[in-house]
Amino acid sequence: MPDDLIRFTLNGRRIAVPSTRGHLGDLLRHELGETGTHIGCEHGVCGACNVVMDGRVTRSCLTLAVQVDGAEIETIEHAGNDRCGAALQDAFVARNAFQCGYCTPGMIMTARELLSENAAPGRAEIRDAISGNLCRCTGYQAIVEAISDAAEALRETADD
Amino acid sequence: MTELANSGIGAPLPREGARRLAEGRGRYVDDITLPGLLHIAFVRAPFAHGRLLGIETDDALEVPGVVAVIDGRRLAEICAPFDTNPPGVPGHASAPQPPLVVDESCFQGEAVAAVVAESRAAAEDGAELVFLDWDELPAVCSIEDAQAEDAAPVHTRFSDNLSLRHRFGAEDVSEAFHGAAHVVEADFSFGRQTGVTLEPRGIVAHWDPRTEELEVWQSHQVPWQMREVYARQLGLSPQSVRVTAPDVGGAFGLKLHAYADELAAVAVSRLLGRPVKYIVDRLESFTADAHAREARASCRMAVDAEGHILGIDAVVDAGFGAYAMHPRGSFGEAMQAAQMIGAPYRVGAFRAEVRGWRQNKAPSGAYRGVGQPIACAITEEMIDLASRAADIDPAEMRRINYRRTLDEGTRATQAGLVVEELSLDACLDKLLEAMDYTALRSEQAALRAKGIYRGIGLASFVELTGVGAGLYGPLGLTVAANEACRLTLQPDGSLTCATSVTDQGQGTLSAIAQLIAGEFGIAPEGVRMVAGDTGRTPYGGGAWASRGMALGGEAAKRACARLRDGLLELAAGILQCEPEALRFEQGEIIGPKGASGLDLAELAALCHYRPYDSPTGQVPPMTVEESFVPAALPYIASNGVHAVHLEVDPELGTVDLLGYWVVDDCGTVVNPLLVDEQLRGGIVQGIGAALYEECLYSEDGQFTNGTLADYVVPMAGEMPDIFVEHVSTPTRATGLGARGVGEAGTVGGLGAVRTALGDALVPTGARVSQQPFTPGRVLAAIMAAEDAE
Ligand code: FES
Ligand code: FES
Numbered sequence: 001m002p003d004d005l006i007r008f009t010l011n012g013r014r015i016a017v018p019s020t021r022g023h024l025g026d027l028l029r030h031e032l033g034e035t036g037t038h039i040g041c042e043h044g045v046c047g048a049c050n051v052v053m054d055g056r057v058t059r060s061c062l063t064l065a066v067q068v069d070g071a072e073i074e075t076i077e078h079a080g081n082d083r084c085g086a087a088l089q090d091a092f093v094a095r096n097a098f099q100c101g102y103c104t105p106g107m108i109m110t111a112r113e114l115l116s117e118n119a120a121p122g123r124a125e126i127r128d129a130i131s132g133n134l135c136r137c138t139g140y141q142a143i144v145e146a147i148s149d150a151a152e153a154l155r156e157t158a159d160d
Numbered sequence: 161m162t163e164l165a166n167s168g169i170g171a172p173l174p175r176e177g178a179r180r181l182a183e184g185r186g187r188y189v190d191d192i193t194l195p196g197l198l199h200i201a202f203v204r205a206p207f208a209h210g211r212l213l214g215i216e217t218d219d220a221l222e223v224p225g226v227v228a229v230i231d232g233r234r235l236a237e238i239c240a241p242f243d244t245n246p247p248g249v250p251g252h253a254s255a256p257q258p259p260l261v262v263d264e265s266c267f268q269g270e271a272v273a274a275v276v277a278e279s280r281a282a283a284e285d286g287a288e289l290v291f292l293d294w295d296e297l298p299a300v301c302s303i304e305d306a307q308a309e310d311a312a313p314v315h316t317r318f319s320d321n322l323s324l325r326h327r328f329g330a331e332d333v334s335e336a337f338h339g340a341a342h343v344v345e346a347d348f349s350f351g352r353q354t355g356v357t358l359e360p361r362g363i364v365a366h367w368d369p370r371t372e373e374l375e376v377w378q379s380h381q382v383p384w385q386m387r388e389v390y391a392r393q394l395g396l397s398p399q400s401v402r403v404t405a406p407d408v409g410g411a412f413g414l415k416l417h418a419y420a421d422e423l424a425a426v427a428v429s430r431l432l433g434r435p436v437k438y439i440v441d442r443l444e445s446f447t448a449d450a451h452a453r454e455a456r457a458s459c460r461m462a463v464d465a466e467g468h469i470l471g472i473d474a475v476v477d478a479g480f481g482a483y484a485m486h487p488r489g490s491f492g493e494a495m496q497a498a499q500m501i502g503a504p505y506r507v508g509a510f511r512a513e514v515r516g517w518r519q520n521k522a523p524s525g526a527y528r529g530v531g532q533p534i535a536c537a538i539t540e541e542m543i544d545l546a547s548r549a550a551d552i553d554p555a556e557m558r559r560i561n562y563r564r565t566l567d568e569g570t571r572a573t574q575a576g577l578v579v580e581e582l583s584l585d586a587c588l589d590k591l592l593e594a595m596d597y598t599a600l601r602s603e604q605a606a607l608r609a610k611g612i613y614r615g616i617g618l619a620s621f622v623e624l625t626g627v628g629a630g631l632y633g634p635l636g637l638t639v640a641a642n643e644a645c646r647l648t649l650q651p652d653g654s655l656t657c658a659t660s661v662t663d664q665g666q667g668t669l670s671a672i673a674q675l676i677a678g679e680f681g682i683a684p685e686g687v688r689m690v691a692g693d694t695g696r697t698p699y700g701g702g703a704w705a706s707r708g709m710a711l712g713g714e715a716a717k718r719a720c721a722r723l724r725d726g727l728l729e730l731a732a733g734i735l736q737c738e739p740e741a742l743r744f745e746q747g748e749i750i751g752p753k754g755a756s757g758l759d760l761a762e763l764a765a766l767c768h769y770r771p772y773d774s775p776t777g778q779v780p781p782m783t784v785e786e787s788f789v790p791a792a793l794p795y796i797a798s799n800g801v802h803a804v805h806l807e808v809d810p811e812l813g814t815v816d817l818l819g820y821w822v823v824d825d826c827g828t829v830v831n832p833l834l835v836d837e838q839l840r841g842g843i844v845q846g847i848g849a850a851l852y853e854e855c856l857y858s859e860d861g862q863f864t865n866g867t868l869a870d871y872v873v874p875m876a877g878e879m880p881d882i883f884v885e886h887v888s889t890p891t892r893a894t895g896l897g898a899r900g901v902g903e904a905g906t907v908g909g910l911g912a913v914r915t916a917l918g919d920a921l922v923p924t925g926a927r928v929s930q931q932p933f934t935p936g937r938v939l940a941a942i943m944a945a946e947d948a949e
Binding site: 022029030034035037039040041043046048079080092094095096099100101102105126127128130137139142 | 360834
């Protein structure tokens, strides 16, 4: 960063922002206006801040803004652009798999990674996969069902 | 399906209006920004009890971006301290709580100075450099210490630490215990918890000197209450204050209160004439959000040889923390914890004494269920102990003691509770069938023989929902307990419902839209909901005590009836028939000859644009407002039964949840999709209380587990699937018939885990009195029982 800019790709857009000492979550939310990524703890436990960095789900609160120089970042605002993200969003609405919705963006980012690796996860596998995402409102059951429904919908439309 | 379309009630409709939340388009308070916005970081008290001698701010003011450092003395010039001593609670005593410490601080984490800066980071840098000079004072933290004869005072204005003392029921119940076949007795200890909303508290406040108006955006349940609070504390006209709750990321009672730090943020804006933002971080949440539940109790129960309860005698000691929570106080939890003991049962003689103790810890306040989870847990374990003493199956023991309604000729139970018809028998029947109780019992017996300890626990509850003015008025609280609906027919035929009810994810707004749509036979998308904004909604309560549907739904139903009556009368004039012969179907008026061609859009256009086309020359009002508060009853009681199946590992002390069932009666269910997951969410919080959650303080009052890694909340992996079923007994208090449901899961969850654990441990002879039931406590109880043998 010779010119003291952080350059990265955000949701397909090339971005250059002045270097900041804050974390990625704050950069996305407060400098770039992408407020769909939420901050729940800032110490890596709740998963509300999950984004995708170079293809892996990452805690944006534990990632320094300067660390994303040269990286590709995807956030919830962009997740609906692929089949899997859209299927999850549909299923979350259909199953009422959220109440306040504060955990939902992080939950969907996690679930999307699960479904990209496992097209037919069982309930226990789903529970395990989202065990790093705190939801304080629901009983998790609707979330498990929504992820399971989304997986099924994706399998059914796989060849379309 | 036709009937569903007609009524709108009972259909499991998804919340399409909430789709934006799943797409990252929520607007929570931290997502709001204003030109010229300043940020606050607070310097907080490092000790549980101290006297502030001085504040050194020079270094902080040097930090680039820091605009001001404001202390308690400066704020005291423009902002009054909270005085939380409701006149209707005799003997209640709490010290005044200023927005920022002026000289004495009473809990670790109390806000002392506000550092105001161009960015939050600069404010935090500044806060690091504020130097506080303190005299540390003796701190009193546990309930036992607060009770001690020679205890130091939590606040130096008092000589002891007793904040409240009250008795429910008779003065003396010894008679009932004399000839009893069995008397059982137990001690209980309930750990201090906090609500842990995933979105922490937060506020944006803007005093605009140009308009002399204060605008506040706050993550909160009750904007109208907060308007009154800010106006009162700052000496403003309530009419110059507007409070808006944007999307709120969970609330659970925690966001029902007025907090000193949030008041300080508002006062700072008033002082500087600039918009300010303050977002609570997770550590501050743990140390300065309302805590709850900390209590110790002892209870005795007398039963006859057939298992009928003859008497209950209980004492509850509750930990209030340093101040009474503003404006509703901290006594609600303690009072309900005592008063609701035995609520589902005919208990014979009843006496419950309650005492509330000040402590040098964070103030305690409302958290989902408010005292009722404690009462339920005590009651249900006492029932189990009695059923073992009398050798009666626990399910049968409950059935023979259930209360069905008030005793003839009485207006309340001995504890002073007003309940209408209950359906506990029907709930229990459904529950036992769903879980296959008999089969589980025989499996349990077979496994016990192999040294596998499984437990089956039941918990019945009665819950006070939709609490109305009858409670708050007499206490002298300026809290509106009615819920209101202002319904407008727009010129294009769509409807707008502005409601005083607020929604933090419960789905109440969607359910009210569904209800209104049903009244006109239109799709819910045809109803626009407006809520959480004192500038745009009618005066009323908001969200607490499970009131959204029970009260807000009723107000909406009544508003629909009035708007519809006016429109039908107009249509009857046009169609030359009686209004009674007309009804709405899919937004169109259907008359004796079928479809009339008159729909909402046509009627609206006539009323708004061509009133002269009305046969009478008159058009009905296009906006009607209805407000509802239960008049005949102080609240609307609901009831239900929970069951838990679990296994205890006697080597590790761990508890594995195998199954969970609940049968709930919340009267009319408007949308089961929303209600069922509400119940599950509440149950998971009850499980958290039972097994994991506890605010741990060191002896000298330092909060020791202030991260989400250390204060453990339930995650998906440990939670069981939860079976939900309903019995529906519509309340007669309203036309809609809905009872509250938002807290029912939490009220029964704690008790059901407690009784299941007790049942599992029967062969070991162990009993765990202290909650949460951590592996360490379970093991210690098992070992103590082994030693006793
Ligand atoms: S905010 Fe990043 S894990 Fe909680
Ligand atoms: S829906 Fe509120 S935290 Fe998950």
